[in-house]
Amino acid sequence: xxxxxxxxxxxxxxxxxxxxxxxxxxxxxxxxxxxxxxxxxxxxxxxxxxxxxxxxxxxxxxxxxxxxxxxxxxxxxxxxxxxxxxxxxxxxxxxxxxxxxxxxxxxxxxxxxxxxxxxxxxxxxxxxxxxxxxxxxxxxxxxxxxxxxxxxxxxxxxxxxxxxxxxxxxxxxxxxxxxxxxxxxxxxxxxxxxxxxxxxx
Amino acid sequence: xxxxxxxxxxxxxxxxxxxxxxxxxxxxxxxxxxxxxxxxxxxxxxxxxxxxxxxxxxxxxxxxxxxxxxxxxxxxxxxxxxxxxxxxxxxxxxxxxxxxxxxxxxxxxxxxxxxxxxxxxxxxxxxxxxxxxxxxxxxxxxxxxxxxxxxxxxxxxxxxxxxxxxxxxxxxxxxxxxxxxxxxxxxxxxxxxxxxxxxxxxxxxxxxxxxxxxxxxx
Numbered sequence: 001x002x003x004x005x006x007x008x009x010x011x012x013x014x015x016x017x018x019x020x021x022x023x024x025x026x027x028x029x030x031x032x033x034x035x036x037x038x039x040x041x042x043x044x045x046x047x048x049x050x051x052x053x054x055x056x057x058x059x060x061x062x063x064x065x066x067x068x069x070x071x072x073x074x075x076x077x078x079x080x081x082x083x084x085x086x087x088x089x090x091x092x093x094x095x096x097x098x099x100x101x102x103x104x105x106x107x108x109x110x111x112x113x114x115x116x117x118x119x120x121x122x123x124x125x126x127x128x129x130x131x132x133x134x135x136x137x138x139x140x141x142x143x144x145x146x147x148x149x150x151x152x153x154x155x156x157x158x159x160x161x162x163x164x165x166x167x168x169x170x171x172x173x174x175x176x177x178x179x180x181x182x183x184x185x186x187x188x189x190x191x192x193x194x195x196x197x198x199x200x201x
Numbered sequence: 202x203x204x205x206x207x208x209x210x211x212x213x214x215x216x217x218x219x220x221x222x223x224x225x226x227x228x229x230x231x232x233x234x235x236x237x238x239x240x241x242x243x244x245x246x247x248x249x250x251x252x253x254x255x256x257x258x259x260x261x262x263x264x265x266x267x268x269x270x271x272x273x274x275x276x277x278x279x280x281x282x283x284x285x286x287x288x289x290x291x292x293x294x295x296x297x298x299x300x301x302x303x304x305x306x307x308x309x310x311x312x313x314x315x316x317x318x319x320x321x322x323x324x325x326x327x328x329x330x331x332x333x334x335x336x337x338x339x340x341x342x343x344x345x346x347x348x349x350x351x352x353x354x355x356x357x358x359x360x361x362x363x364x365x366x367x368x369x370x371x372x373x374x375x376x377x378x379x380x381x382x383x384x385x386x387x388x389x390x391x392x393x394x395x396x397x398x399x400x401x402x403x404x405x406x407x408x409x410x411x412x413x414x415x416x417x418x419x
Contacts, residue, residue, distance in 0.1 A: 027392050031244035033325045036238055078301065081319050089286050118285070121242050121323040128316035173407035177238050178400050185372045185396030192391065 013140035014135070018146025018168050020194040025154040026187060028129070031122030035155055035184075036177055037058065045159040047106075049152025055095060055117050056126055059088050060144025063127045064137055084127045092118045122151055158183060220345040227349030233326045234357040234399075235406030240326040243359055245395040246317050251374045254362040256303060260318060262351035262414050264295040264329050266344060269335040273343035276336050288331045290321065296321045326350055357406065360400050365389045 009017070011095045024030050031052070038044050038187050063084050071077050096114050100107045107114075117123065126147050161183055215221055234240045240261075247257045268291050272279075278286050300318045303311045311318070321327070330350050335343045366372060369389035371379040388394045 029242045029392070029395065030320070032241040035241065036241065070308065078297060081297055081300075085289050085293055085322060086286075089289065115285075117309070118289075119323050119325065119328055121320050124323050125242075125316060125320055128319045132316055146228070167292055174400075174404045177235075178403040178407065181400030181403060182398050185393045185400060188391075188396055189388075189393040192393070 009139070011138040012098075013142075014139050015142035015146040016197070018143050019150040020191060021154060021197060023150040023154055023188075023191055024126065024147040025151050026184065026191050028125060030125040031120050031151055031172055032114060033122055035151075035158070036180055039155050039158045040162050040178060042156060042159040045155045046152070049148075051095075051114060051117060051150055052120065052122065053148030055088075055092060056148035057144045057150075058091055058095075058145075059084075059123055059142070060124060060126055060130060060140050062091065063087050064135070064140040065129065066133055068137075080128075080131065083128070084124060088123050089118050089194055090129075122147065154184075154187065157187065205278070220342065220380055220388055221340055224345040224349030224352070228353040228356065229410055230354040232406060232410060234354060234356065235403045235412070237326075237329065239329045240324045240354055241399070242414045243317050243320060243324060244354070244361065245392070246294050246396070247314060248358055248362040248395060249365050249369055249390045251315070251359075251362045253310055254358050257314065258318070258351070258355035258358055260299045260303065261321055261324065261326070261354060262348065264292060264299055264321050265330065265351045266324050266347040268295045268327055269331055269343050269347040273335040273338060273340045279336075280290045284336070288328065292327050292331075293322050326354055329369055333393045357399075357402060361395075361402055364398055365394060367392065383417060 003089055019022065022028070025032070025035060034048065040049050042075060066083055066087060067080065068079075071080060071083060084132065092115065096107075099114070126144055158180065162180065165183075174182075226232065231237060234241065234244055236313070242269050243257060247253045268288075271291050272288055275287070275291075296319060299321070300311075303314070303318060330347055334346045338346070363373075367373075367379055368386045371377055371383050386394075387400065
């Protein structure tokens with residue numbers, strides 16, 4: 001299917017690959033729901049992208065630690081899904097409380113999108129991919145940050161195109177989601193041009 | 202007139218009843234993929250091979266039906282504030298069961314599907330139906346609703362796979378169906394093919410499916 005990034009790659013290579021060649025949205029199809037819902041406004045897309053990047057960085061590192069120091073020593077890897085989703089839910093709640101306390105302006109700007117990050121599949125997806133590919137801590141960190149930035153890049157770019165598209169004549173049933181999917185397809189096509197930029201197996 | 206026909210056949214009567222209406226509405230008129238736009242991630246990721254698509258559909262239907270029935274049974278006892286996490290935990294439990302089952306009986310497919318089985322947890326169809334239907338309806342009705350949304354998801358996925366596998370590999374379920382001279386259309390296997398293919402299906406689905414079904418005669 002999609003080329004996997006080598007397990008022994010340097011963290012910065014994984015970081016760059018996660019943004020361009022193995023973009024979490026355009027090559028792994030994760031985080032589509034909020035992508036389709038939010039990508040009609042550039043500002044909201046950017047805010048959500050920032051929040052997702054932050055949560056992704058935190059969850060990737062915390063879940064790496066949980067997996068390596070709790071689940072594997074206790075031999076309860078089959079509880080991985082539950083452990084990861086609890087960490088994600090708790091972290092999103094925590095981030096929400098902190099932002100509300102220290103920066104009410106940002107809190108209101110993000111609004112409903114913040115709690116919805118819990119069910120954003122990009123977050124859980126990154127954690128699961130990271131474990132499957134046996135990343136080290138530094139690689140997991142690079143992958144988490146890179147995936148978040150890559151997701152933000154894709155959603156902001158699509159939001160820009162959809163902004164222009166408002167004045168175009170799109171067939172009625174294709175409006176909204178349909179045309180966005182086709183746009184994403186063309187963008188995934190364009191992103192394939194980055195293949196070969198970094199070493200991929 | 203119409204009433205007599207309904208009385209004559211128990212099956213037909215069932216089809217006019219609330220159970221079936223709830224289910225059929227989810228399959229077609231309120232299709233989770235092209236009407237409600239839920240569960241898109243896995244719809245794109247697994248549809249380049251029919252076999253993986255079928256396994257994924259089976260897994261989703263199982264998790265959707267079981268998790269939603271339990272959520273519905275517990276709806277009186279779940280405090281509103283902890284509703285979300287309760288639902289996620291119930292769903293995750295069933296996903297673990299499915300994951301272990303696929304690993305045990307279809308190891309090859311489990312390797313190909315990779316993390317996408319685990320990602321059923323965040324599949325918005327399940328959360329969406331739990332929130333919109335299971336948390337306020339009886340267990341029996343929830344069963345039909347969950348089965349319907351699972352089938353609605355499967356219909357679209359199978360249709361997309363039916364296009365992507367033959368065009369991309371020249372095969373269907375691993376058997377060659379297109380002539381040997383056919384040049385495989387690589388694009389269909391790769392991510393762009395998934396986006397464009399599903400985009401076209403959403404277009405067709407929205408153009409063909411009615412906005413809302415009529416009320417079933419009582």
